[in-house]
Amino acid sequence: MGGHSFCGLKYSSLLHGHHDTWKQKLWILPTTSNNCNRNYRFGAQYCCQAPHLEFSKPSVKAQMSTFENLTEEVNPVEVVWPSPDDEIPFWKQDFSSKLRNFNRAYAKVSQQPVGQDSEKLHVVHVTAEMAPLAKVGGLADVVTGLARACLNMGHKVEVMLPFYECLPRDQITELTTAEEFSSFHTGDWSVVKLYRGKVSGIPVLLIEPSNHFFKGSRIYGGSYNELEAYLFFSRACLEWMQVTGTQPDILHVHEWQTSGLPLLYWDMYHHLSLKKPRIVLTIHNMEHYGECRVEQLSMCGLDGPAYGTIEKAIDDRTIGHNPERLSLLKGGIVYSNAVTFSGILNGIDTILWDPSRDPYLPARYDALQVEGKQICKQYVQRGLGMEVSDPQLGLNSHSKPIVVCITRLVAQKGIHLIRFAIDRLNQLGGQFILLGTAPDWRIQGEFENLVHQHKRGNSVRLLLTYSEELAHMLYAAADFVLVPSMFEPCGLTQMIGMRYGAIPVVRKTGGLADTVYDMDDPSNTHKANGFLFEGIDEGSLNGALERAFKYYLENPNGWTSLISRVMSLDNSWERSARDYVSLYKSVQVRW
């Protein structure tokens, strides 16, 4: 067995049988849904299980009522209506005191587990995102939702993430002074600070390098090499565990960003003093795989060239190219003890997404009392300068339905269908609000042109920005949430939409097909909660939109009961978290 040296120490680079080939490690649950059509290709095809639609379970309700007792009633007595002429747009107002109150309540809820698992695990998530502190997309929601659900089961859970310079410190409670240690990068050891705190009640460990990594005003796209920064972060997390003697049962890594950690663990730290942890990798988005040059991998202290083999981390598609490249994600799959796709088991965090407690809403509501939703609708209409629904009318009574779409503007999300929906919804007499950003400047430019075309009208608003606050308000204002994805491992916006009483209109694919049942499907009447279309063409979407509008306009009496029912569906993490805990226990090493 050939060893190789790095940082002056000698470690074996072979796998030592700690992990089998990645194909054997995928966690595949029995499929219980006929709609399971999300087959992933990564050397093989798999069919994955999705969350099921069930009505709230007592434990979820118990948690909610605990929360209720802890939070002061902050419903505004009088709504101050916004206007598009306001100096500060309504979603940029200062929410800090409401958030502080809310965070205090979160913290207390998390100290009161709702269901105790007798065998306690220590789980550390190592991740690039966590909601709401460091959120760019669904990854952040997944980490927070899963972490909270496991905490609620009585496990010890911590989340390690980079202390990005742009993080809003006021969202971190109990932030404590840093512990200092050193970590390795390109031949040098540099000082790293670790801060502890809580984010919405979940313990976080924030890693702050003293070099230029993670500086700047954004989470991604700073003026440093991201791949090198996340390799540094991955090693710093292990280094901290090594120097402090912290040995969690499970290190749960996510996406390519922390896929280098399993390599560092098995080929380096496991030969030092970290013996106990086992590694679970969750892949949320296969589009990004962490393309890595051999010398970049060497920067974190690993022997880069040793990973350029088919069994380890070479990206097969680059074989014969000059230079051949590695895929961190593939390396992570090979070196982890278990791999999951987030589409298998997702849910939403029912604390962060709760229209009855949401600090961003002008009026709160729940499944039993939905009137506040009408205020939220008007609030958004007024604030964006759109035609305002008659306050005397009920939730749908011939007011204009609002369709919202909250998404990254990338091909996966069905950009061509979003473009089509803008005009079609206008023609159908509805209103459309898009909240999205495009990483590709050409797509961003194209949508900016559309913004100009529609800014004078009063039924379409295209908001090309990222705003967590506005997202909450839009879900609350929406009658429908549109998700026309080409593929969607799980998808959160349809589930969040439902929790806020917005009926989903979605393409029948992946997790969307597993969570939305068509209102016009006679075989699913008891589960019906939205409108589905199958094709990727405009005609297919148009059919679903027309059916949705027809239902809205022709069922004034049924509408309120439909949204109450959809709001009561249980898409929480509770069930999925139990599956994750079983997975953790299946790879855990008992001492």
Ligand code: ADP
């Ligand atoms: P993704 O593939 O982007 O992870 P998901 O549906 O799984 O898609 O999760 C998207 C998450 O990101 C949701 O919480 C959604 O509300 C949020 N989101 C997407 N775009 C924006 C935006 N422009 N502003 C605020 N939140 C957004």
